[in-house]
Structure formats: C-alpha cells, structure tokens
Amino acid sequence: MDRADIRDQHAQDQHIQHQQERLVEIRNLTIDFAQGNRLIRALHGVDLSLDRGEAVGLVGESGSGKSITWLAALGLLPGKAKIGGSVMFEGRQLLQAPHKLLDTVRGRRVAMIFQDPSSSLNPVLKIGKQITEALSLHRGLKGAAAEAEAKRLLDRVGIANAARRLSDYPHELSGGMNQRAMIAMALAGEPDLLIADEPTTALDATVQAQILALLQDIRRDSHMAMVLISHDLGVVAENVDRVCVMYAGRLVEEASSDRVFDRPRHPYTRGLLAALPALEGARRRLVAIPGTVPEPWNLPRGCAFAPRCGEAEESCHRGQPPQVSVDRDERVLCFHARYHVDPVHPVPAEPAPVAHVAASGHAVAVIAQ
Amino acid sequence: MTAQDSGKPLLQAHGIAKHFSVRQSGLGPFGRKGLLKAVDGVTLSVMPGRTLGLVGESGCGKSTTGRLLLGLMTPSAGEVQFDGQPLAKAGTAEWRQQRQLMQMVYQDPLGALDRRLTVGRQIGEPLEIHHPGMTVADRNERIVAEMAAVGLQPHHAERYPHELSGGQRQRVVLARALILQPRLLVCDEPISALDVSIQAQVVNLLLDLQQDLNLAYVFISHDLKVVRQISHDVAVMYLGRIVEYGEAESLFRDPQHPYTQALLAAIPSVVRQGAPRIAPIQGDPPDPANPPSGCAFRTRCPRATALCAETAPALQTLPDGRQVACHFVTPDTASRPGRVAA
Numbered sequence: 001m002d003r004a005d006i007r008d009q010h011a012q013d014q015h016i017q018h019q020q021e022r023l024v025e026i027r028n029l030t031i032d033f034a035q036g037n038r039l040i041r042a043l044h045g046v047d048l049s050l051d052r053g054e055a056v057g058l059v060g061e062s063g064s065g066k067s068i069t070w071l072a073a074l075g076l077l078p079g080k081a082k083i084g085g086s087v088m089f090e091g092r093q094l095l096q097a098p099h100k101l102l103d104t105v106r107g108r109r110v111a112m113i114f115q116d117p118s119s120s121l122n123p124v125l126k127i128g129k130q131i132t133e134a135l136s137l138h139r140g141l142k143g144a145a146a147e148a149e150a151k152r153l154l155d156r157v158g159i160a161n162a163a164r165r166l167s168d169y170p171h172e173l174s175g176g177m178n179q180r181a182m183i184a185m186a187l188a189g190e191p192d193l194l195i196a197d198e199p200t201t202a203l204d205a206t207v208q209a210q211i212l213a214l215l216q217d218i219r220r221d222s223h224m225a226m227v228l229i230s231h232d233l234g235v236v237a238e239n240v241d242r243v244c245v246m247y248a249g250r251l252v253e254e255a256s257s258d259r260v261f262d263r264p265r266h267p268y269t270r271g272l273l274a275a276l277p278a279l280e281g282a283r284r285r286l287v288a289i290p291g292t293v294p295e296p297w298n299l300p301r302g303c304a305f306a307p308r309c310g311e312a313e314e315s316c317h318r319g320q321p322p323q324v325s326v327d328r329d330e331r332v333l334c335f336h337a338r339y340h341v342d343p344v345h346p347v348p349a350e351p352a353p354v355a356h357v358a359a360s361g362h363a364v365a366v367i368a369q
Numbered sequence: 370m371t372a373q374d375s376g377k378p379l380l381q382a383h384g385i386a387k388h389f390s391v392r393q394s395g396l397g398p399f400g401r402k403g404l405l406k407a408v409d410g411v412t413l414s415v416m417p418g419r420t421l422g423l424v425g426e427s428g429c430g431k432s433t434t435g436r437l438l439l440g441l442m443t444p445s446a447g448e449v450q451f452d453g454q455p456l457a458k459a460g461t462a463e464w465r466q467q468r469q470l471m472q473m474v475y476q477d478p479l480g481a482l483d484r485r486l487t488v489g490r491q492i493g494e495p496l497e498i499h500h501p502g503m504t505v506a507d508r509n510e511r512i513v514a515e516m517a518a519v520g521l522q523p524h525h526a527e528r529y530p531h532e533l534s535g536g537q538r539q540r541v542v543l544a545r546a547l548i549l550q551p552r553l554l555v556c557d558e559p560i561s562a563l564d565v566s567i568q569a570q571v572v573n574l575l576l577d578l579q580q581d582l583n584l585a586y587v588f589i590s591h592d593l594k595v596v597r598q599i600s601h602d603v604a605v606m607y608l609g610r611i612v613e614y615g616e617a618e619s620l621f622r623d624p625q626h627p628y629t630q631a632l633l634a635a636i637p638s639v640v641r642q643g644a645p646r647i648a649p650i651q652g653d654p655p656d657p658a659n660p661p662s663g664c665a666f667r668t669r670c671p672r673a674t675a676l677c678a679e680t681a682p683a684l685q686t687l688p689d690g691r692q693v694a695c696h697f698v699t700p701d702t703a704s705r706p707g708r709v710a711a
Binding site: 205213232271272288 | 426427534536537564565566567568569570572573576591593594595597598618621622631632633634635636637638639640649650651653654
C-alpha cells in the first residue's frame, strides 16, 4: 500500500465516521406545485444537513419555504407536489421511499410539533389516549405499561398532576399545557430528531420561555437533534447552534448562530435584524425592508431579493447569485457576499453613516447597539 | 405618567370594569354560577397625540379594556370620558358624532375587510355613513388622499382585499379608520399577523401618522419590543387589573412589579447580553373565573409571601410618577434598583 492509498483510506475512514455523525442530509431539494397546467416552483434546490444532537434554526418570512422543506423531506406533502433532489436520513433515502420505511422514520425517529397544539390534538380523545396511541404505534407498549409510560412522559414535559391530566381533553388544558402534551407525544417514539415548526408562536411570552427551556432540557438529556422553525429571530438566536435564513424558497445564509446575529452577511438577514425593535438602548426609527416577499409564481428574474435590496446592482437583476462559501460552515447566496467578509466592526461612532445606511437599506444590526 | 403633562387628557377611564356571568368550566350547564371579572377597576388616561401601550398575557383583559374605552361594550362599573365628555348613549346623535373621532384597528386585516367590496369603496364607506351629503367626486378625492397618506397607490382602490398583501391590507384598514379624521385610534395587535419585515413598515407608518395628525393611540400588544418602540406610556395588565403603569422608557429600563420583570425577562433577544437573566416564571395565568385570593400574581410570583395571599395590593404612586401594585414595591423601596435576582 503506498502513501496515496493510505491517505485515501484515511479519508474514507473519516468520511464514514462523518457519515455516522450525520443524521440528515438534504441535497438540492426542489418542490414544484402543479397549478392548472403549469408547475410553480416553491423550493429552489435547498442543501441542508444536520448532525446528531445538533440544533439548527430555520428563519424566514411566511412563504419562504421553511416548513415545506421538512414536510417534503418526510413525504407529508400532497400528491400534487413534485419533489426532486435527495433526502438522506442515516444514509437511507427518504424521497420516494416505500411507506414501510417512512413509517419507521416518521413520528418515531423524526417527530414534529406544530404551531397550534389545540388543532394538532384530537379534540374528542383524552390526552392519555392520544399519548398511549403513539406509544403503541412506535414502541409497541400496551395497557398498563403504556399508561405508566404516558404518565412518565407528561411528568417529563412538566405537566403537574400527570396522572389526572391523562383523562383530560385538550380543551380542558391551556395552550401551553397542550403544547407540552404535544411534546410528550413527540417524545413517545424516542426520536433522534424533533422538528419544531413555530412551536411557541401561538403562546404568550412567559409560556414560550417555559416551552423553549423544556425543549433545551430534553435535548440535553437525550442528545436529540432539533430543527427550530421560527419567524422570531430572538427565539432562534437563543436556542440553536446554527441558523439557516430562507427567502423565497432558497437558503440565503447559513452560519453559526453567534455569527449570523453578530455579523450578518446577506442583505436580507441584515434587513431583518435592522427591522427589529430593541428592548434596550435608545429608541431609533426602525429600518424597514421596502416592498414585500415575491409570490412564487411571480419571482423576479435575478436574485429574488434584489427588488427589495438596497445594495442591488444591475447584475443582481440579471441572474441568480452564486452560493459563496465564506468559511467552512458558512454559506451566503449573494453577489456581494465577498464584500461583507470583513465588515467594519465595530461601526464608527459618528452618526453620519447611520443616515447613509438607512438610505441605502444597508443596515447592519451592530449600528443599533 | 401622563398626569405631569400639561393639557387635558383626550381619553380617561375611571375604575372601569367588565364582569361576565359564567358557569364553572367542565360541568356544562350544571356548573356553579360565577362571575368572571375580565376587567376589574382600570383607571388610565391618554393625552392627545400620545400612545398608551397596553400589555399582558392573553386573557388579561387588554382587548376588553380596548373595547370598553371605545364604548363598544358597556362597562359593569366605572366611566370613560372622551375629550372631557362621558361616552354618549349608543344610537344618539352625540354618539354618532363621538364615534367619528375614535376608531379601532384589529389584528387580522383580512377579517376586518369585506372580501366582496373593492378596498377603495371600503375606505370611503365611513364617509357615506357619516357624511351622506358629500359628492362622489369629493369622496373619491378624500379616498385617494387617505390612501396616499398610508402609502397605497391610487390604483389599489380598484383591488379586492385578497389581491393585496398582508401589509397592504393593514394599510387599507388604517386608511378606513383615518378617513373620518379621528383623534384616537385603538389598535388591537395591529401588526401581530404581519411578517417581520412588514411589521417595521407598519410601525413606522403609525409613528408618522401620529406625528402628522396628532393622533392618540391605545396600542394593545403582547410584543413588548414593539410596544416600547411606539408607546409614551405603558400599562401592564394581569388578570383584569393594571399592575404597573408608567412612562415607557423608565418602565422598560427598570421594571418594578415582579410580573413586569418576568415579562421582560421572557423576551428572547438576538442581542445576547452578559447580564444574568431572571428565571422564567412558571405556570399559566390563573383562571379569571376563579382567581386566587389576594394578589392575583402570587401563584407565579417568586417573592410571594403570606401577606400576598391575604390582601390584594393597591396601585401606589412612586416618586417618579409610576404606579405599581405590589406589596414589596413602595415609594421607599423604589429608589433602589428593582430587579429581583431569581
């Protein structure tokens, strides 16, 4: 065996080891919806991967494709959606997979919780019945064993008086309690991945904080990976390791959560941050992103964000921007990403640049600090 | 506090309350009769051209308070005065006069608009009702002017609500509320249904309109960051009562009531400051039909003692003009920083 072979072998070993760490690998995922006799592309080739135990945040406005990415990956979209690309879960292809395989993954290895718990729960079944149903489906537990496990799960998600709550109907519980019950059901299959789709959007801030703390706690205990889908940048910032920002069916920025919020590179990410009011410091006028998100059937020719972007140049309107890998784990989909690799940080104190910044929509969040 | 400002308040509420008779939950028609105090003795005032933010968790009575302030509901107790006059009796000529000057903006613009009418027609409808003698040309002129004021193009007038984006729809609702040139707007979660980038547009628009038209707002929201952005004064409500009320800047900088502190601590932030955060409060707000004895917040309060279970604390005015209802916050204790370590 010569040296090159050894090196190859070594690389292969590393690759295999990496494969074991890798939980989900989405490559070039596209979704087209048939509308009349034409296809409308809702997702334009998304690459996204997730390691075991990792927490990734997906942010973006409504219609950006955050939720359908995962619905498509798990085969939960209606038949009129055409899905392309590849979704590997622990090395197995999920797209077009037989139902038998999907049934071992969905709900069991990958669980999902949604925004509105009271409409995800069955209103005419008791909480206990719904949890034991999940337990018998995913773990084969029946009778008293299932009942005991259901009680343990309700305890785990912080529902006081779990034994009594098992015989309550969803309408007898508060919104926060129902979301806890949903989480208990999601945990029934002891999943490796929890997809939390706007899990706290319908809840009050105080209850939201409790639910997010609970999710963190569960992840610490069970080494469960999590995808947190949210439009609330604050929620994402405090709860994930890595953030993906989506816009109009594309992933426009991906980086560690510290970096994204500290030094956002994509103009859209910077725009989102500048549009947020602060809770501390002097009040300043919000820098709104002009215009609205384009409809999927009415996308501009070039970069989808160009019509709203303060930095757009002619080239932005002509063609799709390339994906720029700024760093090992960082990607930005922007013609100008290179310019922002070393943004001025901290920003000079004199107020003049702020006016310029506001005028060009070139708002960097650090200005606000 | 508005009291230290010169001039007369535009809107004043004195001890307004709204009680509903309910049956205890779970037993259907056989439940024991009870009284649900949705709003229980709220006193507040709004100066012309100023904004009062009304915050609290769902079920705390902030929306009911908004409806009481506009006279859309009759209070069980207390009185609301608009421009020094008590709210007129519904159906009378004075009532119609008064109604023009106070308008409401709701959370869901699509629900607030009629899907079968063009938005131009809907913006002009209040004029048809209150100024039936106005010529069509005059009315159209006003519609176009009002649309321009909220950032809509004249061609939008021909569109139907479903043809507009969420942000544009909320602008339509605002134009319709403004066309009678009101002095007070009660906004109930006006931006909660909008996307993040659109929220900032509407917040800026509300601020601009206030400056141009000297509008007073009652801004009801659960989003404290937006409330801070837009409000001069803030009232924090818990289970039908105001627990803290004062000037927005100082209230957010140095919250005194444990509930206000908890609310602020619960807001996730993209700016991670090193300061230790207060542990999130536990549990849900209690059932308003069956409130705890004494202070309503005591069941979730980290500082609660036996005293809190016995007597409900009254609102006390602190040296800086702020009002707080807590046994542990008195004019003497207020001088030191109010944050309680968890």
